[in-house]
Amino acid sequence: MENREDKDFQDKTEDATEEKRSQFREEGNIANPREVVACVTLIIFTTYFYYSINDLLSCFRLVFQRSWQGFPAYFVDYSSLVKVVYYSITPILPHLLFIIFICSVFPSLFGLLITRFNWSWKKIIFDINRINPISGFGRLFSSSFIFETLKILLKCSILTILIYFILKSEISNSSEDYFFNNIDFMKELGKSIFHLLYIMCIAGVFIGVSDFSYNFWKINNDMKMTKQELKDEVKKHEGDPLLKSQRKRMARDLVMRKSLKDVPKATFVLTNPEHFSVAIRYIKGMHAPIVVAKGQDLIAFKIREIAKQNDIMIVENKPLARTLYKTVKVGQEVPQTLYQSIIEVIKYIYQMRGKKYFERF
Structure with missing residues (x-):
């Protein structure tokens, strides 16, 4: 089974068609940008933290003051607890709301923007196979699951090592922070946090770009088609060649049947x-x-029948009739290359029927 799947994968040499790409998108199979979204979110949060650190410190200081120095004009009991809490966190509330938006709402919106608002219900519709222990056990030891697990371990290892060395450096440089006052200590703590976030952003860019590039490459490989799949899709759109030719013939016959009503306007009929x-x-x-009209087999017979009913001259000329049928459409003029042959037919009719035949038209 595994060898067969490997063989099918190797046979997928053709680029995916637009229909195959649309099918993948409808099923939600797209290059997952979660690492890119997380990286951009972290960069925005770090930038906001850097430019708002002084204001954040002032707000926290005011929150602590209100928390420990009492709440003027309020008597703290259960009925006024909500007002007390609101009064306490009011200074820091705008920052908290913005951080909540950046960490929760923004990633979803940004992810939808990157994926061009792709949303598939198939990913969240209940499927019994997802909770099937047998199939779940098989997925647990599949190559894709093992590879994804290794990717997660690698990312976590990189971030853990970075955090370790950064914190180790900051702790070793913080021996004098004990002698700082509260405000200076908070500023030094803010610088350490920013340093950590800054390094994490750099690592996040590397991880995000690498992960998204791999996902994009993988999804394009998964979308590739075998030569047989490509032929089947073309056949599905164009239909079976035999049926296609039959449909063309039926459409052509329909046009020719409609042209039968113009047969009485004809001067002569070539057969x-x-x-x-x-x-x-x-x-x-x-x-x-x-x-004005042309036809094959049954329609050809019908044209001759209408011509006889309207006393229209029928002339047998095999090469000319066959050439006109294959090269000239109904309603088109006879090409100049066939003028001489038509003149010969007209002369023959003139000899057979005389001048009066042409005067009635």
């Missing part, structure tokens, strides 16, 4: 004599003869 019939109209003053 094969059995397989083809072409009705030609030509009167004095016309720029060129015009094919």
Whole structure:
């Protein structure tokens, strides 16, 4: 089974068609940008932290003052607890709301923007196979699951090592912080936090770009098709060649049947004599003869029948009838290369029927 899957993967050499790409998108199978989203979110949070650190310190200081120095105009009991809490956190509330937005709402919106608002219900619809212990056990030891686990371990290891060395450096440099006052200590703590966030942003960019590039490469590889799949899709759109030719013939016959009503306007009809019939109209003053109707087999017979009913001359000319049928459409003029052959037919009709035949048209 595994060898067969490997063989199928190796046979997928053709780029995916637009239909295959659309099918993948509808099923929610796209390059997952979660690491990129997390990285951008971290960068925005770090930038906000850097430019708002002084204001954050002032707000925290005011929150502590209100918390420990009492709450003027309020008597603290259960009924006024909400007002007390609101009064206490009011200074820091705008910062908290912005941070909550950046950490919760923004990643979802940004993720939808990157994926061009791709949303698939198939990912959240209940599927019994997802909780099937047998299939779940198989997925647990699949190559894709093992690879994803190794990726997660690698990312966690990189971030853990970075955090360790940064904290070790900051702790070793913080021996004198004990002698600082509260405000200076908070500023030094803020610098340490910013340093940590700054290094994490750099690592996040590297991890995010690498992970998204791999996901993009993998999803394009998964979308590739075998030559047989490509042929099947083309066949599905274009249909079976035999049926396609039959549909074309039926459409052509329909057009020809509609043209039967113009047969009485014809001056003469050229026949094969059995397989083809072409009705030609030509009167004095016309720029060129015009094919008003043509048909094959049954329709050819019907054209000859209508011609007899309307006393229209039927002339047998196999090469000319076949050429006109295959090269000239109904309503088109006869090409100049066939003028001489048409003139010969008109001369023959003139000899057979005389001048009066042409005067009635």
